[in-house]
Amino acid sequence: MPEVSSPPNKEKSAPQKAMEKLDLRRDIDLALHLPLRYEDETRITPVRALRDGDTAQVEGIVTHCEVQFRPRRQLVTKLDDGSGTLVMRFLNFYPSHQKTLGVGKRVRVRGEARGGFFGIEMVHPNFRGVDDDTPLAAALTPVYPTTAALPQAYLRKAVAGGLKRADxxxxxxxxxxxxxxxxxxxxxxxxxxxxxxxxxxxxxxxxxxxxxxxxxxxxxxxxxxxxxxxxxxxxxRAPKFSVRKGGLQEKLLAALPFALTEAQRRVVEEIAGDLQREVPMHRLLQGDVGSGKTVVAALAATVAMNDGWQCALMAPTEILAEQHFRKLVGWLEPLGIRIAWLTGSRKGKARREMLEAVASGEAALVVGTHAVIQDDVVFKRLGLAVIDEQHRFGVAQRLALREKLVDAAEGLEPHLLMMSATPIPRTLAMTLFADLDVSTIDELPPGRTPIVTKVFSDAKREGVIHTIAGEAANGRQVYWVCPLIEESESLDLQNATETHQQLVAALPGQVVGLLHGRMPSAEKAAVMAEFTAGRMHVLVSTTVIEVGVDVPNASLMVIEHAERFGLSQLHQLRGRVGRGSVASVCVLLYTAPLSDTGKSRLRAMAETQDGFEIARRDLEIRGPGEFMGARQSGAPLLRFADMALDEELVQVARAAxxxxxxxxxxxxxxxxxxxxxxxxxxxxx
Structure with missing residues (x-):
């Protein structure tokens, strides 16, 4: 197909560069670049017929044009079409505007009409000079997705050309x-x-x-x-493992201080079945917050390690990676498994020792952040890779992981297990994850208490703080989550630092900690260790505690400016409490006025704790972006189809x-x- 490009020796213009940024490189790309909306320039509306809020096109003669300076500099013109007079205001204008809109000129104007002090008016309408016999458009005028450097007129012409030339x-x-x-x-x-x-x-x-x-x-x-x-x-081809009687997996199951749920047993068997084949596993393990995915990953790892292969577990944040590390050390080190710890903050001699243990095969399991796929990390024999919260990793990182993990010497790819605590609605799984096998843990471990969710206006803040004081006095622990770290002029949101100071003052005698993403890793780890050990009563945090953090004694979660968060994120945050046997509460504080979307989110949170129902409603409210995560980067996924409405068409396309x-x-x-x-x-x- 012909390419859309400039001559080889000529500098590309700003619009051409903008088109490349929009990935409009081929004629077919232009033909498939469809309008966002349409403007009706096929008819003229008399001025007398305009009503407040109408978007319409009028035509007439300019009877007045002047630059006014009160209340600010603006160009004010009047247009008469014989049925009435339209006032037009331009706050930003150029000499060319004044020329086209000179008294006596015929112009065609399109914009939103609104009632003004001097009658009906339009602010910054589109306009152009016309003659008595200038024809109207024969079709609706398309308005295309674009950028500031790419005018609609230029793009319309380019699209029309691409449409003619495209096959x-x-x-x-x-x-x-x-x-x-x-x-x-x-x-x-x-x-x-x-x-x-x-x-x-x-x-x-x-x-x-x-x-x-x-x-x-x-x-x-x-x-x-x-x-x-x-x-x-x-x-x-991937390494083919065997599940041996009396092997590591059986030993781990016998050593665990709890019994697996039926759902966990089922997915462990599904994964074990994949690992006993020579074809690389490519499985998504999904389960609601607290359903026990980490132990399933550990049991999968024992199958590979029992046959002398290494495993890697990668998490998006150091806090989550460290929590996995602590759990896995507790479960696997007593069985003689050495676990390496690799994150961006691990430097110097400690890092070199870990790298040597990984390269020699002495470390059978490597746990860490994206540092696990850095160039200096060389595995001796990697058989299984586990990616937690896989949607939080960028496309480039996941591609790099796949390339890094292939064993060139043996021509083998490792098995890949991806985990997500954001349950995926069925339609989404059929579309964005059609290439994956999906295992679902659809029940929570016994003993987990239901979480009561309460929604309050920010005006009830003092009462919430009073409740916190009571919880802390009874030996319980509390999370308080804020959306920002420092003050922002553009968003009037309570920030974590200020909230921390307020709670320190309001809760004398209680230990109130602060945690946010800009703190050094060692400081973050120290704060989390204090909270986990029960020596800290209240933890004020940004969303770095969104996934994975497990403190059974925490019984109250307060989320400030809850209307600013997505539903899946709210559900993840709520899942940080209710992890022990004590009744737990999640308080959603909002600031009025609430948008319709904000109301829908908070209502959904109050009405259900079911992660799949939350996911379904989030898909309805926000569209697929929340679930696709970084998978959407670099690929024009589903610009036109709507997964909430087009499930039937997805099934037809799947069969075709x-x-x-x-x-x-x-x-x-x-x-x-x-x-x-x-x-x-x-x-x-």
Whole structure:
């Protein structure tokens, strides 16, 4: 397909550079760059018919144009169309504006009408000079996603050119296209230039039949890419382990101070089944907050280590990595397993010793942050990699991990287990994670107490502090989470430092700690150690304690400015309490006025503790970004389809992808190339 590029020796213009940033490089990229919305420039509305809030186009003669200086410098013009007078105000303007809007000139103006002191007016409308016979637009005018350096007029012209040149021949075999669906060429041409009688709501909510074809095309490309990745792995080789009677796994199970739940036993067996095959495991282990994923990962690791292979466990933060490390040391060191600890803060001799233990194979298990995949870390024989909270790692990091882990000498890839405490709704699992096998821990260990969630306005803050004093006096511990570390002029949010000072003053005789991401690692570890040991009563923190932190004695969680957090994040934070046998409470403090989205989030939190129901509602409220996490970086995933509404279309695309890969492999390759170009690798990360 022809590339969109400038001549080789010519410096690229700002719009051309902006187009490359938007990944508009090929003609097909331009053809698939569809409008965000549309403006109706096909009709003229009389001034007398304008109502407050209407967005409309009017045409008339300029009768007045002057620069005024009160209350601030502005250009004020008046336009008469014979039915009434429209006032136009421009707070930012240039001499060219004054020339086009000179008295006696005919202009066509489009903007939002509003009632003003001197009658109906528009502020900063779009306008252009016209003649008596200048024709109106024949189609609705598209408004494209763009950047400041890329004017709509330039982009419209580029898209129109790309649409003419792009190869829009049908690639998908006709029997696989749902019956009655528009052709691709017709759908694209229509969406770039819809006829004036088209209902705007059908265009803008993507329910028009033309949009249905584009959604199907997009979902099919995404499904094909993921299924290709899954099938490619069937040809790769991984170490084949055996689960021996009396082996490490049995020894660990016998030594654990608790019994596994039925759900944990089930997923342990699913993972063990994968590890006994020569095909690399690529499994997502999902379970609600506190469902016991770490012990499942430890049991998986024992299978590999029992056969003389190494394992790596990578977590997104030092706090979470250290918690895994402490648990794993407690479980595995008594069985004779040496565990290495690798994070960015570990330097000098201690780091060198760890690297030597990893390279020699003396350390059978390596736990750490992204430091585990740095260049100087060399494994002797890596058989299993576990990534916790996998959505928190960037695409580039996950790709680097895959490349690093392949054993070039033996031509073997390690097995890969990804863990997530953000349960994934079924539709999302079918789309964004179609290349993964998914195991779900769908029950909590016995003895976990339900958490009561209460929602209060910030006006009740003093009462909440009084409750904290009572909890601390009874020997309980409290988290208080704030969204910011320091004051911000743009957001009037209570910050962690100020809240810490307030609580120190309000709770004499109680130990109140402070934890945030900018503290040195050693200081963070010291604070967490004090809290975990029960020597600190209240911990004021930013969201660094969002995942993994496990303090059974903590019974109260206060989340300040709860309306600013996403639902999944609120659910994760709430999961830091209720980890012991004491009744626990989560208090959500909000600042009025609440947006509709804020109300929906807080209502969902008060109504349910079910992580899957929370995930479903979060998908409805926020869209898929929360769940995709960094997986969306670098790949144009689902620009058009809506996973909350298009589940049926996902299933149709899934079935079509299976058939296409089996019977029309060349067409499948071409379809993925058309939609994703070189980016399909990102979907495999």
């Amino acid at each position: 829009l021949a049908e690639i998908i075999p006709a029997p696989l296209v749902p019956k009655g669906m528009w052709g691709l060429r017709d759908a694209l041409r229509f969406l770039h230039e819809p006829s004036p009688d088209t209902r705007l709501d059908e265009l803008e909510d993507h329910s028009h039949p033309a949009w249905q074809r584009l959604k199907f095309e997009e979902l099919l490309a995404q499904q094909l890419s993921q299924l290709q990745a899954k099938r490619e792995r069937e040809h790769q 992808a299976e058939v296409m890969l089996d019977r029309h492999a060349e067409a499948a390759e071409r379809h993925v190339a058309r939609w994703l170009g070189a980016k399909s690798d990102y979907l495999k990360a």
